[in-house]
Amino acid sequence: MKYIVIQILSFFILIQAFSQSNNHLKLWYNKPAGDIWENALPIGNGRLGAMVYGDVAKETIQLNESSVWSGSPNRNDNPGALKALPQIRALIFGGKYKEAEDLANKTIISKESQGQMFEPVGDLHLSFSNTGGFTNYYRELDIEKAVEKTTYTVGGIRYKRQVLASFPDNIIAINLTASKPASLSFKVFFSTPEPNALIKTNGDNELTISGTTIDHEGVKGAVRYKGIVRLKLAGGNLSSSDSSLTVKDANSVTIYVSIATDFNNYHDITGNENTRAEAYLNNAFPKSFARILKAHAAAYQKYFNRVKIDLGSTAPSKLPTDERLREFAMDNDPQFAALYYQFGRYLLISCSQPGGQPATLQGLWNNKLYPPWDSKYTININTEMNYWPAEKTNLSEMQQPLLQMIKDLSVTGKQTAKQxxxxxxxxxxxxxxxxxxxxxxxxxxxxxxSNGGGWLSQSLWEHYLYNGDKNYLASVYPILKGAATFYIDFLVEDPKNHWLVLCPDMSPENAPESHQGASIDAGTTMSNQIVFDLFSKTIRAAEILQIDNAFIDTLKQMRNRLAPMHIGQYGQLQEWLEDLDNPNDHHRHISQLYGLFPSNQISPYRTPKLYSAAKNTLIQRGDVSTGWSMAWKINWWARMLDGNHAYKLIKKQLSPVGVNKEGGGTYNNLFDAHPPFQIDGNFGCTSGITEMLMQSDDGDIDLLPALPTVWQSKGSISGLRARGGFEVLTIVWKDGQVMKAVIKSTIGGNLRLRVPNEMKKMDGGKLTTAEGVNHNLFYQTEKIAKPIISEKAKIILPVLKRTFIYDISTEIGKTYTLIAKLKK
Incomplete structure (x- = not known):
């Protein structure tokens, strides 16, 4: 009889696991993570992060807190730069690049810290006594509710664990239950790579970890952290040793984890980590797990549920996530692409919340004391890429930590500019x-x-383009002006062509073969594009605010003297002012295509020759690269209006690590692989899929600009945002045509819509065909200087698909519905 009961129970558990696997917003697996961090599942609330392994015998929950960093307030300017600057410039303009780089290493590169490190707090372990012969194993990350769950059966008893990082309660909560009373017995303890940590119990139901972060590169570690683990039992009993807690024969257990530091801001670490950690814990502890879960899910879904995407579903969607990853390149699994898209949004919500720190190279998740690249902020692409999905996938609030960091840098960066x-x-x-x-x-x-400030500060303008708030624009205008002012003083005249260029300069992180192995140069294409963008956006901001006429005039005059883009002998967009590109160079950085994306200086409609050159560059550089680089290429091919090529890169991105010989790919937990893990590839791919379905950068809102053949039969997406305060509430398509579009105007103004097929108003009214320039100020595009083209270049102008462009005058708060104009 007992055997029959067990078999029946197992059957229903398998049925439940199958139904769970059909949920299109879950990552799920039929085996534990083992000891592989990249198999564990991430949860986070912007401040607290955790990786949940889901192992049966010893559950491991690796913990992070966003302000646990090595070092303490410090500066790393090199005062020798100013004196050496004229000599470095003379060497560069004289073609002595290696000498210039050697001198720059001595006088520009910091003699102090090369940057501090984001550190882990440690691992919380739950070691169980009854785990032999487990069956019916299942674990999932529900990205619709932001909860991790693990279930399994031992001896006919079904065990369930749930883990979340609560948004409203600011703690990590772990809930353990069993189908039979008095079945939960386990030990709770910490381990940590932190050398200065103290682990001890505090009373009968608390375990604590505390310490000070490490010194690094001559900077004293001074961030104090405190973690408190408190248990609430139903049934059973709890005992403690010096450094662990033991649960015996409990019916259910909820574990509350609170972590805090003394960090207030980048120049103030006078907070009280003990008081903060206790306050978070004391607020949450009286609440049941069910209550915490309900409030957490509601707070999270306020953001996540804004966007829904349906690309269709096929048989592989029933497989575990790691199996889908292995099969994606060979199978048609459109729902897996949709899951990955929403996983990117889940990660951004989970690792970047208002009032917190921006997403690092690893977001909020790092298990190493000495992580790759220090897990800090690389602002020559990676940090910016982290936030590409924010505005357009309706997560504007998630960009607040980045905007605050830019404000901070506008203060600390003044001394660097001057000194x-x-x-x-x-x-x-x-x-x-x-x-x-x-x-x-x-x-x-x-x-x-030297363009970290120049590129980052443009995010301030981008935020304005989506919300149209003049008060906000006025508050950030001094930062834009300050970044532009640096370039006014730093630009110098190129003695050969008399353009204004940056010197010293470089194109990240590449070097021409003719420069003696040095990357140093003057006036690289990306730098010219960034300065052009910053000047243009600062001019427009000042004009909107009706201020700074003399400053605007200066910027316009200097903008006119910037070096134009060049098309080289191979028909490529040149990376440097000289025609030095090697068509066999497959470097991961293609920085000169900044002008294509995220900027809009290169357009298929406005600059067809530059568009052709950008395409040639993409083809010459190749497809497969490191993870973040492939993600950038998805965005570029979307801007090329080539959905099939963009989808080809998605398949490369969603390949298991090691499949692509050149690098890149995705880990089993869907983290992007550089390798190792970098979160920017996740965010870049989510951005790229959005660009395939909607763009709003080139003077209009373009629906389905790069829809791949594999997604054309039918699909929908809802909740995207476009520039000018437009909410794209619904796009429904069939056979590659927009069947229905619903757009809400939050600030009014002209809605210029570009679509692949004729449409009409839902009430039958005729649409007005657009003519001339879009007079909506949020859709202005800047006139680009005529490119200089090599006599050897072969330019093949693009043949573009026919589109239909309409103008709709909108009013604040009103919604506009269009449907396909079907042929009779």
Whole structure:
């Protein structure tokens, strides 16, 4: 009889697991993570992060807190730069690149810290006594509710664990239940790589970890952290040793984990970590897990549920996530692409919340004391890529930590601009950290890049484009002006062509073969594009605010003297002012295509020759690269209006690590692989899929601009946002045509819509065909200087598919519904 009961129970558990696997917003697996961090599942609330392994015998929950960093407030400017600057410039303009790089290494690269590290707090372990011969194993990450769950059966008893990082309660909650009373017995203890940590019990039901972060590169570690684990039992009993807690024969257990530090901001670490950790815990502890879960899910879904996507579903969607990953390149599994898309949004919500720190190279999840690249902020692409999905996938609030960091850097970067370059305004090089350092690090080959402030500050303008708030624009205008002012003082005249260029300069993180192995140069294409963008956006901001006429005039005059883009002998968009590109160069950085994306200086409609050159560059550089690079390429091919090529890159991105010989790919938990793990690839791919379905950068809202053949039969997406305060509530398509579009206007203005087929108003009214320039100020595009084209270049102008463009005058708060105009 007992055997029959067990078999029946197992049958129903398998049925439940199958039904769970059909949920399209879950990552699920039929085996534990083992000891592989990249198999564990991430949860987070912007401040607290955890990786949940789901192992049966010893559950491991690896813990992070966003302000646990090595070091303490510090600066890393090199005061020798200013004196050496004229000589470095003379060497560059004289073609002595290696000598210039050697001198830059001595005088520009920091003699102090090369940047501090984001550190783990440690691992919380739950070691169980009754785990032999488990069956019916299942674990999932429900990205619709932001909860991890593990279930299994031992001896006919069904065990369930749930783990979440509560948004409203600011703690991590772990709930354990069993189908039979008095079945939960386990030990709770910490381990940590932190050398200064103290682990002990505090009373009968608390386990604590505390300490101070490590010294690094001459900077004293001074961040104090405190973690408290408190247990609530139903039945059974709880005992403690010096460094562990033991649960015996409980019916259910809820574990509350609180972590806090003394960090207030980049120059103030006078907080009380003990008081903070206790306050979070004391607030949450009286609440049941069910109550915490309900409030948590509601707070999370306020953001997540704004966007829904349906690309269709096929048989592979019933497989575990790791099996789907292995099969994706060979099978048609459109729902897996949709899951990955929403997983990117889940990660952004989970690792970047208002009032917290921005997403690092690893987001909020790092298990190493000495992580790759210090798990800090690389601002020559990676940090910016983290936030590409924010505005357009309706997660504007998630960008607040980045915007705050830019404000911080506009303060710390003033000293760097003045002390190192004798310039006004502010600047940053290619890296920063929680202490908002702005000096040059990691060697001149990478570190002399001076556009960190120039690129980052444009996120401030981008945020305005989506919300239209003039008060916000006025608050950030001084930051835009300060970044532009640095370039006013730092730009110099190229003695050969008399353009204004940055010098010293470099194109991240590449070097022309003719420069003696040095990357150092003057006036690289990406830098010229960034300065052009910053000047243009600062001009427009000042004009909107009706201020700074004299400053605007200066920017316009200097913008006219910037170097134009060049098309080289191979028909490529040149990376440098000289025609130095090697068509066999497959470097992961293709920085000159910044002008294609995220900028809009290169357009198939407005600049067809540059568009052709950008396409040639993409083809020459190849498809497969490191993870974040492939993600950038998805966005570029979407801007190329080539959905099939973009989808080809998605398949490369969603390949298991090691399949692509050149690198890149995805881990079993769907983390992006550089390798190792970098979260920017996740965010870049989510951005790229959005660009395939909607763009709003080129003077209009373009629906289905790069829809791949594999998704054309039918699909829908809802909840996207476009520039000018437009909410794209619904796009429904069939056979590659937009069947229905519903768009809400939150600030009014002209809605210019580009679609692949004729449409009409839902009430039968005729649409007005658009003519001339879009007069909506949020859709202005800047006139680009005529490119200089090599006599050897072969330019093949694009043949573009026919589209239909309509103008709709909108009113604030009103919704506009269009449907396909079907042929009779």
């Amino acid at each position: 190192m370059y004798g310039a006004r305004g502010w600047m940053a090089h290619h890296n920063t950290d929680i202490w908002r350092t702005t000096g040059a690090v990691d060697g001149a080959f990478w570190g002399i890049w």
